Amino acid sequence: MDGTGKMLTTFAAQFSTYRPVRVISYPTDQALGYEDLIALVVSMARKYSFVIVGESFSGPIAIEVAATLRNVVGLVLASSFARHPAPSFLTPMARIVDLAWIPNSMIVAGLLGSAATPELADRLGRVLAGLPREVIRRRTIEVLQSTSEIGFARFIAPSCVYMDDSIAWSTKE
Secondary structure, three states, X not given: OOOOOHXXXXXXXXXXXXXXXXXXXXXXXXXXXXXXXXXXXXXXXXOOXXXXXXXXXXXXXXXXXXXXXXXXXXXXXXXXXXXXXOOHHHHHHHHHOOHHHOOHHHHHHHHHHHHOOHHHHHHHHHHHHXXXXXXXXXXXXXXXXXXXXXXXXXXXXXXXXEEOOEEEEEOOO
């Protein structure tokens, strides 16, 4: 949900010992939806071949970018989704409920699940506290309305989905 890249600092540091890593942070001063964020990432994408990683909120963005750009040679989804599993009837609630009213423990459980170490939960709390409420609200609505499985079906390079210590590979051809 944060889109700042701050939740990926450990991953980026570890992976950068093997390959160059570029974390794209989304603007926090505008409540942008998936369509605008996809356009932003496409405009900032490298011109040579690369693997795109989509973590959490960014999974649908990574899927659509991978389906759009020919130079994406791999797709990794970490704790993410193509279609969010929450029921769509929650979308109207996200429009009217101030998410600041929801206890942090519920947010941590919903976003981190079993991976919620105290350090990770604390980092998530600090990151979300630094985002404007309208940005969080818009991103929540986008998540609940996500339908990126169509983009996933268009992507033909190898892909990997990592969730809760489990890995699923796809080598579509």
